[in-house]
Amino acid sequence: MSFAKEVKNELTQMQTEDCCTLACSYGLLLFSRAFSVSEISLLTEHSGVASLYCDAVALLSGYVADLQETPGGYSQVSVRDRQQRINIFEKLGLPVQSPRKQINLANLQNECCFGAFLRGAFLACGTVTDPTKDYHLEFSIPSAGLCEQFIKLFDEFDLSPRTTRRNGVSVVYFKNSTDIEDILAHMGASDTYMEFIGAKVIKDIRNQVNRKCNFENANAKRAVASAGAQRDAILYIQEKRGLDSLPKQLRELAQVRLDNPELSTAALLPLLSESLTKSGLHHRMKKIEQFAEELKNRSENEN
Ligand SMILES: [Zn+2]
Incomplete structure (x- = not known):
């Protein structure tokens, strides 16, 4: 199993406070494939992420989302009903037009919620490389406006990400092992955090x-x-x-x-x-x- 999948397994199985469940749901929806009045959807390889997305839609709209398996083995989740989509924006305090322009910090009620929001974003669009191979963690941000907002949010964690564009998508990434450890810890991935540190220690000793x-x-x-x-x-x-x-x-x-x-x-x-x-x-x-x-x-x- 890839390290990224291990991290996502751990993050999707966490029990959290209500405030953090809201923040994580917001991050998950906001950073997924589409988030507008005409489409709210997620495409993922990870069935646990798909089912968490369904939970988030149910929490925010009061209705179930439509979950389908694609022939390529992906899970696709969509919010088909327009009113249901509008309910989600209202619940999150977002304008119906361009809901991705501004991150509504009111949905991050307590300090703990920043890490939960980051967790949602990572589950939607993030990946991390196996630390025995390389140090790399990234978010492929589905909207340019959202990217700027997201980078500012890292000030809360004293982290300075780097950015690039790949195939027309903004990528926010980290190459420093200490930054990646911090992010894993903030997201609450304590098991994979320990695994990361262990791999790093072994790598350092091997290099020496x-x-x-x-x-x-x-x-x-x-x-x-x-x-x-x-x-x-x-x-x-x-x-x-x-x-x-x-x-x-x-x-x-x-x-x-x-x-x-x-x-x-x-x-x-x-x-x-x-x-x-x-x-x-x-x-x-x-x-x-x-x-x-x-x-x-x-x-x-x-x-
Ligand atoms: Zn919280």
């Missing part, structure tokens, strides 16, 4: 582990590469001049390196007869490589 592994892999690769280069230089000296051509201090180090190809440079330290610092060791190893380099240059010039 990956960063650490990448860092360690890079270090290991570097150590193998430099051990290989040192060995090549020493073998070259051995072939051209013999290791005896090296000064005594360097000769021992060269032999230890040849005998221990798998060790990092620093790991050769305890194998040496005299005690050296790490930088002293690196300095000697550099000298060996320079010695090989000079031999190479000389032999190229002679040829």
Whole structure:
């Protein structure tokens, strides 16, 4: 099941106070496909949302709505009777003309009702991406005028959504995981909120582990590469001049390196007869490589 569906399942099964039921019903109707005197309707994939919409219509108009299944597996709910539609506007204190122009805040009676209104809007036109994949929550707003009103409402929650247009529809969206957590919490989706936080924690830990592994892999690769280069230089000296051509201090180090190809440079330290610092060791190893380099240059010039 998609994460968005889980969230909607949870939101449609909530028990709420009467004030919040009104606010949620208002959000659900206002943000659905059509909301005017000539048409009030919803088209949804989610049967729980369809049945909540029917409850909202019954609450606001006193009559049942018409619910049909489309061949594509969607639920379509319509308020067929004009008088029934007018009843809904009257009940919500909205003008019969352009009822979407202004959000009537009188329907959000108490502080708790803002979250309930948001819940209705999300059920009608929202979706959220699985947090293990990406952080994204959006509302596809069915009317441009409504979009501006809706964005202002987020001031109540100290949230600043981003907006874009997609296929002629205004989209209000959030990409910040903390904003999405806030919205889930305000809507009352406590189970899916916890799931979201859990997924985020796992993702953060995984990223940290990956960063650490990448860092360690890079270090290991570097150590193998430099051990290989040192060995090549020493073998070259051995072939051209013999290791005896090296000064005594360097000769021992060269032999230890040849005998221990798998060790990092620093790991050769305890194998040496005299005690050296790490930088002293690196300095000697550099000298060996320079010695090989000079031999190479000389032999190229002679040829
Ligand atoms: Zn309330």
